[in-house]
Amino acid sequence: MKAAILGATGYAGTEIFKILLNHPQVSELFIVSSTKSGEQLSDVFRMLQKNSLNEKTKSTAGKIISLEEALDLKPAVIFSALPHKSSAEACCRFVEKSLVIDLSADFRFKNKAYFETAYGFPHLELSKNAVYGLAEWASESIKACNLIANPGCYTTASLLPLLPLVKEKVIGNSIVINALSGISGAGKKPEEKYLFSECVENLTAYAPGMSHRHSYEILEQLENEGFKGKLLFNPHLVPVKRGIFAAITAELTKKQTSEDILSIYQKYYSNKPCITINKNAIPQTKDVWGSNCCAIGWHIEAAQIIVFSVIDNLIKGAAGQAVQNMNICLGFPETLGLNLNSLL
Amino acid sequence: MKAAILGATGYAGTEIFKILLNHPQVSELFIVSSTKSGEQLSDVFRMLQKNSLNEKTKSTAGKIISLEEALDLKPAVIFSALPHKSSAEACCRFVEKSLVIDLSADFRFKNKAYFETAYGFPHLELSKNAVYGLAEWASESIKACNLIANPGCYTTASLLPLLPLVKEKVIGNSIVINALSGISGAGKKPEEKYLFSECVENLTAYAPGMSHRHSYEILEQLENEGFKGKLLFNPHLVPVKRGIFAAITAELTKKQTSEDILSIYQKYYSNKPCITINKNAIPQTKDVWGSNCCAIGWHIEAAQIIVFSVIDNLIKGAAGQAVQNMNICLGFPETLGLNLNSLL
């Protein structure tokens, strides 16, 4: 099977590349870039061992190719890790002939108002055809689609622990999400505030309340499952490269024991290979660092619950979930080619 | 003036030592330890430049002394950075003759039930005489006392932004504090979970809800100012050495603009040299790293407020506030010998 990646030099794109190099169903791999076409992959991706590169990139002579060349090669699947807006433009050209998995936000929303508030440009028509690819919640629709909008990293870390509680109506109408993210979430573009010397030994928050774009993405999905309340989303920036840790607080609508909550999570996730339910422990990002797993834990204090979740923002929060979605859509085993153990 | 430090080899104790070496009112400095008495200070404190050591430790020939020797030397002030329980035992022996500033939790509580729930041993009689040394809130009582219970680090970071809002009754009866702490908060005792290789690239939380001892300390102080609601306190562990970042969410009891909140903070803190009010910016721990300042910011989202605060857990959260309390009690300028600029 042929696969192509747009935007492979960013953090998420490089992770897709690394996963697909080891994926047994991908035999040919095209790296696509308008600005770098013609360059040798081994010059650009020094962390990738030459032998593994050569094997799957023979047909393009180990080179980066242009969008036009990629269209001609008719890949079965293309992944786009381009920035929003330019991602949609590129995806549109492939969507008739290939399975398109878009890691940008361009096709994530059905709610036009939310999209336009969050992103500041008009909602895209094609979004109607896209499936929101939260893998554990959309597997049936993923199987039948050719355009997958891969969820955001904060969104994945928030929705996976929240959706079962919302569906079972055990939490009230006010949710507060405090989430910590590693710096790779900000991408590879050089900005002063993401320099090592600016980030090390520093803790801060940014875009609080509903100021972060992911807050609307979270809200739309919660509302889809019946949530009618309000949300506060407080993202923090902390000095790690990878990892999201979310601590979510809400009122319980009725008395719940820790065992009750366990039952709810088991109902939704006991057969989900990428979800780890931590019965008696608070998860740590090092439990899932480099893996496609999300680990979930919780604590009940009187009538309130605190839910904890951890993911690797680049894997389950981006590249890994994208490949998981490909696996589901194309009928491969869900975790094929994905790592489920921590790499730290 | 003579000053003594018990427990100077821990992180907070060493910071007291460093501050007092530069404090113009301290002429003689005694480092007290039952296990290390007789050892050379310059062997134990390699990061302290020998000249500065020699000047103020001449009378003890640059050596660590025992508790008995310290009692004989009648210091005007003693600081205890010993663990709780053993701190109270040592402090009791000095309290008649010296100003005692205790950094442990032993004398922080008036509420017996809270203390005993949090610490698991009986409330101490002497606590009645102790002043809770949150410097910006207790300066009058500090001036008149001889036993100061120095607040906890999380407590300081939480109370300084919360007390004005509680006093002005602008926030409702449910407060959620999410706080991130550097690893030095766990002290210098070797434990596997605090090894560099266990902490780097890792994010986690611990002791959530009301499981952390500081939650009761926060609650007692909030209740003293009229708070009658419930509290959730979620401490996190993140890979920095120093710093606490707190994000506190609550309902507003009435409509408030950002300017209204600014007025409240100005009312309480405009003449407080260690409080920085950030009108339009979320604070970062690098703004106060190594300084005795607390910086406060806020965000209003509909009927809810998120308040942010940052301190250096070892300085404003421990050693710096202890010296600030000494300054207030002994009638020196409040910030004498204290650093107010970030050192990072």
Add this chain to the structure above:
Amino acid sequence: MKAAILGATGYAGTEIFKILLNHPQVSELFIVSSTKSGEQLSDVFRMLQKNSLNEKTKSTAGKIISLEEALDLKPAVIFSALPHKSSAEACCRFVEKSLVIDLSADFRFKNKAYFETAYGFPHLELSKNAVYGLAEWASESIKACNLIANPGCYTTASLLPLLPLVKEKVIGNSIVINALSGISGAGKKPEEKYLFSECVENLTAYAPGMSHRHSYEILEQLENEGFKGKLLFNPHLVPVKRGIFAAITAELTKKQTSEDILSIYQKYYSNKPCITINKNAIPQTKDVWGSNCCAIGWHIEAAQIIVFSVIDNLIKGAAGQAVQNMNICLGFPETLGLNLNSLL
């Protein structure tokens, strides 16, 4: 095939465990510990996803077993990541029936004097039968042996770039190795100096000259290839979890261009899948973080050469090379089950 691991809770041992969980030739995996036998693997190895654990540890019901139980189960291969001395004792009991791969230093030396100087206890008789498992240099003897002494991490990082130059007699009789190591090289035992708060923002060196045990191990191997000069080995401790960076300086015995050096490395390593030859770039540990590769670069300055090499100390410097050695000995493809791309 059955495989067993002694000392799996340490950093190197856990990496062996993770590699073997994904190794297609290992069907049953035994985790052996005298102190933890009977405990559930999923409690001890939280970063390992339960499904992957269950598959290969069914026969022991997902539990840690004792040494005696392991002997009864007759594994085809055992890996020991125990501390030296206790490792030899355990290995002796398996060596008749299993391939034994020892990650300790117990069997690494033929030179008795060097061993006894470095380790302070008598040289072990069984060392005579052991093959020094520097995989790229000993593949023929590895195929024919049943006891492999897996090299040290610093040693691997030093010998791989040095041996070709020594064999080709292009470098003189004085070698200076400056090597930087991540903190995981010190193991998981809690010691104050390896606490996060002690290591972060700190750079230092230790055991310089010939004070570090690995210096004798390096020297013995260099002498085996004809080196007759002197060595200085300066290990440094720097705040990363994983990685060794070595910068090695020596005089050239005759004029050499950069192309000449390239030819030498190509002669020895062009068919070695775990060696990356960097023609025009200084390697970085992030090129090999988490992989079993060693990347080599060099710079010529007048009559002197500086050679650079990088490895992941836990993979090519320990667990990965151990599995590579198993693969070679048992006739599997050399890199089977091993990761060759950076994971960072």
Add this chain to the structure above:
Amino acid sequence: MKAAILGATGYAGTEIFKILLNHPQVSELFIVSSTKSGEQLSDVFRMLQKNSLNEKTKSTAGKIISLEEALDLKPAVIFSALPHKSSAEACCRFVEKSLVIDLSADFRFKNKAYFETAYGFPHLELSKNAVYGLAEWASESIKACNLIANPGCYTTASLLPLLPLVKEKVIGNSIVINALSGISGAGKKPEEKYLFSECVENLTAYAPGMSHRHSYEILEQLENEGFKGKLLFNPHLVPVKRGIFAAITAELTKKQTSEDILSIYQKYYSNKPCITINKNAIPQTKDVWGSNCCAIGWHIEAAQIIVFSVIDNLIKGAAGQAVQNMNICLGFPETLGLNLNSLL
């Protein structure tokens, strides 16, 4: 006394600013910038506590001023932390009327060839009048000059341990310097390679041999003291913000004990307040983090010596030494306003 700073927004410039805010002899402080003139200091330097800012910047209403305004204000001393070339241009305009301390490389060289090889533009005439401000070695000429070329960070860390050994002719004609630097050495300009996510968990070297500009600066100063041999300088980049650790190896010209070396260092440095001689310990950067000290240690192995030194690259390697030079030149106590204890 009036002081001005050019280039105060960079790392070194900000440190000068912080030191001078606390310097008892500086009563007025001007921050000069062509691009930011008119901006409020409290907006640009958020880590600086407002009260301390106000006190010394009253005359400019707490604002950044232009170069022309600064010339009119006739500061007694100006510090330039501008990039080379633009620094020389600015310094020339002040040098008649003010003491000029230039932190760039523009005036560091007397050897034209070395300067032009290293910097690629013509040697500046004015360099003839400049004193090379290695404070411990040039105090007499500093007292008599009005233009000080402040040494580079690597240079300071290398020369302070080397010069006594070169002057006493105890080391041979081949010196190898391996030095590790924190990322702040690369400045604040955003570049991909200095992003947090690119630097964390990474170790590398760059500009080896004689490729780094500081290698010529070191060589010129060594030659001034009689060194006639060759130098290899290998700088490394490691994930800390601050700190340089240098490990320097050389042959001994005659047998030396560790005590002999101690005597040499005592001869040159026993009365130098910013030099710490570590008799039996390898220094660590955390011993001098944030301080103006250089700590020196050594190890003798047969006929070779390894010398270790540590500095804070932004303090003794830049801003601190600049203020030390001002103190010496203007007749203040050498360490006035400087911190000599570690701040970490």
